[in-house]
Amino acid sequence: MTDVEKRQDRSPVPTDWTYAPAPESTSILTIEERYGLYIGGEWQKAKEHFTTISPRDESPLAEVAQASEADVHDAVAAARTAFKTWSKLPGAERSKYMFRIARILAERAREFAVLESLNGGKPIKESRDVDLPLAAAHFFYYAGWADKLEYAFPNRTPQPLGVCGQIIPWNFPMLMLAWKIAPALAAGNSVVLKPAETTPLTALLFCDVLRQAGLPAGVVNIVTGDGSTGAALVDSDVDKIAFTGSTQVGKAIQRRLAGTEKKLTLELGGKAANIVFDDCAIDQTVEGIVNGIYFNQGHVCCAGSRLFVQESIYEPVIAKLKQRMATLRIGDPLDKNTDVGAINSREQLTRIEELVEAGKEEGAEIYQPPCRLPEQGYWFAPTVFTNVAQSARIAQEEIFGPVLSVLTFRTPEEAVEKANNTPYGLSAGVWTEKGSRILWMAERLRAGVVWANTFNRFDPTSPFGGYKESGFGREGGLHGMEPYLTFDAAETFGG
């Protein structure tokens, strides 16, 4: 034995640096066996139910109501009644309720974060540090506007629309709920919200927050169910539909509402370009690439799923990216060390697997770091494809999973041309030390959000939304308040 080995032998310092499990306890949660529908401030019984599970091990969590057309009708009627008094309240009164909701959400954040990760599969550190703080921040932000609408829209007379039907997806259940409900309430509307089929539990827990806050009955109603419940809401007697989800369903809703008086906003899919120039801060950029695509298992509409690297630094960027990917920890969403959690549903996993197969068949080169995936539940290893053709399905279609497609470019003009060559236009990223180049790129990229030297940053004050097939209408900021208001025709923005 050498001296060094002898010293190591006596040393208390561990030689194995793998992380010990650090599971977040679920003891803070009380999950009911069976949930009804939250209509008119009461729990109403439903005729049919379905089981909601945890994607980490497919274990059943609760029975959730499948709202029928008649149930949706009742919820809209309750919202219609509540609208009469809610819309007449002084803004300062509405904001009191909203500040209460925000405070209670912040106080109960841990409970919500644990439930979000359990039902949806996202890492607890994300639901704890991103989803819940941002959801509370949205209520705080819009609460502040409720009594200042005439200052927010000077020389105009903002009025609420009426009853808003809101349909949200499964990737950010609480955050999407907050994005939808907060501006609607601040503007004086009442709401019927349908959460996604696979992630209804935090929206149902939110009903308890509404009760605690003393929100008048019927101002917010929650109807759970599958796509047919969403379709019933679209067809019901609402004044507006706000939808976040896939482009396919968004288009179907738009067709359905064509020729009606109902207002519509759509937040749909994306295929964001994350563009890396050769003067970037390379380690920071690699962190941004990883955050851009592996955050929330890539179940992010604005995920940086197409990486464009300037040819001159292609090799070091890809080498560092692969090194960094090998350090990602994949596993139990409730473990505080986990970086990449479970895929949300079997259906989504099948879609990811199919597109990854297509990528291989079309000749792209696949890399996955060595990692052990849990045996039960839905899992997919972080994946990067190099040698991707611009026409390949993995470069064109939204995968909505932890799969990155890498392409290259030589000049800024070429980067813009390639980045804009997609039916989508939700977000983009630019990595360069040159400020003028950031502005030059931002002007030319057809994307609702352009991040510079960062990615996936959200703030309630900042508008978010898409171009082209990524939808229309904005959420966040005053831009996100406007689609929940009506103005005299002569006062409409821009005309």
Ligand code: NAP
């Ligand atoms: P989805 O299938 O379109 O579902 C979205 C919501 O619509 C769910 O509540 C869904 O219910 C409901 N729905 C399904 N069919 C409907 C119909 N015919 N009429 C009315 N509602 C219907 O999308 P997803 O698979 O849940 O979510 C992933 C997609 O959402 C991705 O494409 C992603 O890019 C997009 N997304 C966009 C944003 C954004 O802000 N732009 C944010 C997040 C996600 P079920 O759950 O029962 O199917």
Ligand code: MG
């Ligand atoms: Mg769906």
